[in-house]
Structure formats: structure tokens, C-alpha cells
Amino acid sequence: MNTGDSMKAEAFQTIRYDVGDGVATITLNRPAQKNALDKVMRAELAEAVAEVRRDRSIHALVLTGAGGAFCAGGDIRGMQSGAGTAEEGRDRMLDLHLWVEELINFDRPVIAAVDGPAFGAGFGLALAADFVLATPRARFCLSFLKLGLIPDCGVFYTLPRVVGLQRAKELAFSARELGAEEARQLGIVAEIHEPDAIAGRAREIALSFTAASLTALSISKRVFNAAPTSTLGALLEMEAAGQGVARSSEYHRNAVAAFLNKEAPPYSWPK
CATH class of the missing domain: 1.10.12 (Lyase 2-enoyl-coa Hydratase; Chain  A, domain 2)
Structure with missing residues (x-):
């Protein structure tokens, strides 16, 4: 990682952004909150994704989470303050969609390394990747309906393309949890690795794309x-x-x- 990358990484509060050997890594870094997406993290992800897109020296991107969790979804504590008007809620989602769409359409491979929960928007974030690696303790859940919400973070686009429309509806309407093995059987997860090996495997795959x-x-x-x-x-x-x-x-x-x-x-x- 060069000096410029280091300075940028230090400027972030809720994520880590590292670049080296043609591979970028974005690590969600709110481990005490299981890396739940709050307003600051959404803004920092937008900045990091835009930086990755601009840098043509990057051949692959790894997404992961710190502290034994991928992403628990939206920050529910932040939701207590109220959603505001419908227009404000829509504008907030449109801001999210700007970088989610860039991530889904990023023209180089994206690898998600999922350890622990990938719930709600965290599940959607994993689905934005081309390859999902998981540990045996990974859990996936479209938990939106439990909060009276609809799936977001691009799930309506990504999930039916992976599992088919009927299964996507079942996962959304049941809001049930999937373990790593069932997720692999459904085609969501490509490989399962132990927690101490998953980061290395994700980087190994990412580095292969530099050739x-x-x-x-x-x-x-x-x-x-x-x-x-x-x-x-x-x-x-x-x-x-x-x-x-x-x-x-x-x-x-x-x-x-x-x-x-x-x-x-x-x-x-x-x-």
C-alpha cells in the first residue's frame, strides 16, 4: 500500500480501504455493531467504491468485515430517530443506490469474504459480489420483513439472478436464516473456508486476476x-x-x- 493509500485509509472512520499488488480491499470496520451500515459508513463506502472504479490499476476488489461479522444490515439504532418524510427516505435510498449500482456494475471481479452475519443490506452487499466466500459460521438473512421493510441494497436485482424468482420470494417473505452450506447449495456461496483461511483465499483469488x-x-x-x-x-x-x-x-x-x-x-x- 503506497503512502497515498495509507493517508486515505486513515481518513475513514467506519471502513478500511487498502490497495496493494493490483487488489483493493474494503473492510467494514464497526465490529462492536457487527459492521451495521450507518450514515457515515454509507458515505465512506460511496467514496471508496468511486475510488476503486477510477483506479484502473486495480484488477479485483475484496469486500469483507472486521471482528467476525460481515454486515448486520442497517443500523437499527439509527432508525429510532424516525424515517422522516417519504421523500427524505427515498432520497436516502437513492444516495445508497448510486454506489450500490457502481459496485454491481463494477467492471472487474468482486469477491466477498463473509464471516458471521450478512443480514439485510449486508446480504445485499454480499450479493453485489461476483464470488461469495463464506466461513462455516456465516449466516445470511433477508431480515427486512421483520422490521416492516422491503429488501434493498440491490437485492431485487441480484438475488433472483442467483436463486430464481420463486426462491428469492421465499427467502424474502420468510426472513429466515441460511447457513453457509445451504447458501452454497442455492448458488449464493461459491466456497466455504475456515475463519483463519478465508481472507487468504479471497486475496489469492483476487491476485490471480492481476495476471x-x-x-x-x-x-x-x-x-x-x-x-x-x-x-x-x-x-x-x-x-x-x-x-x-x-x-x-x-x-x-x-x-x-x-x-x-x-x-x-x-x-x-x-x-
Whole structure:
């Protein structure tokens, strides 16, 4: 992490933001509150996500939480002060949506490392990632209905794409907890690792992407995100245009040369 990154990290009150070796890590850092999202954390996440998006030297992003929790959702104590008018509530959500949309559409891989609770908006935050790693003690819950609220943090977009519409409704309407193994069976969790290993595995995966083509990663993620609402013709057109760009890249030419010379490929998924 360079000096500029260190100064920025020290400026945050509720998160840690670190950059090194082409990987950014955002750590939710309110462990006494199980990393619940308050007004300050939402604003700092907006700043950090915008910084990651601007920095083209970053090839992957890791999201995690401090103190044995990922994120307990919204800060319920902060809700006691009242929601204000409907217009004020909507404006607050629109501010949230600015960075949630940037995170979902971030054109490089995002890995969430979930230990402990990922409830409410914390579940939504995990779903914004491309890959969710979990510990055996991870718990997921769309707890909104228990508070008379509807899912937020992009859940209406992300969850049905992972588990299907009927299962997404069941998880939202039951507001029940999922353990790590059931979440893996539903396709929410990609891998399960012990608490002392999950951070290392998340970083190992993130670092592997620094050897991949940033152009190919970016285009592939954009097309995948567009796939559920696009026609076959539109997707084939995106595929053709994207492949044309990828094939013209220096990375592709070097990878082909390595293959022809029977050299190891520049990128491989870490086993």
C-alpha cells in the first residue's frame, strides 16, 4: 500500500480501504455493531467504491468485515430517530443506490469474504459480489420483513439472478436464516473456508486476476450482467464486438505466443 493509500485509509472512520499488488480491499470496520451500515459508513463506502472504479490499476476488489461479522444490515439504532418524510427516505435510498449500482456494475471481479452475519443490506452487499466466500459460521438473512421493510441494497436485482424468482420470494417473505452450506447449495456461496483461511483465499483469488486480461474481464462482466434481460441477438452482438476488442489486445497476442511456444499461460485460476 503506497503512502497515498495509507493517508486515505486513515481518513475513514467506519471502513478500511487498502490497495496493494493490483487488489483493493474494503473492510467494514464497526465490529462492536457487527459492521451495521450507518450514515457515515454509507458515505465512506460511496467514496471508496468511486475510488476503486477510477483506479484502473486495480484488477479485483475484496469486500469483507472486521471482528467476525460481515454486515448486520442497517443500523437499527439509527432508525429510532424516525424515517422522516417519504421523500427524505427515498432520497436516502437513492444516495445508497448510486454506489450500490457502481459496485454491481463494477467492471472487474468482486469477491466477498463473509464471516458471521450478512443480514439485510449486508446480504445485499454480499450479493453485489461476483464470488461469495463464506466461513462455516456465516449466516445470511433477508431480515427486512421483520422490521416492516422491503429488501434493498440491490437485492431485487441480484438475488433472483442467483436463486430464481420463486426462491428469492421465499427467502424474502420468510426472513429466515441460511447457513453457509445451504447458501452454497442455492448458488449464493461459491466456497466455504475456515475463519483463519478465508481472507487468504479471497486475496489469492483476487491476485490471480492481476495476471488476467483487464479488457477481457471487463467486457465479460458487462455482458454477463446484461444477459438476463437481453435477447439472444443483442448478446451475440455484444459478444462479437467484445471479442473483436479482446482479439486486438496486446495481452491476447502475448498469450497466443506463449501457447505456441508451449509456455505456461499468463493466467490460471488458483486451485
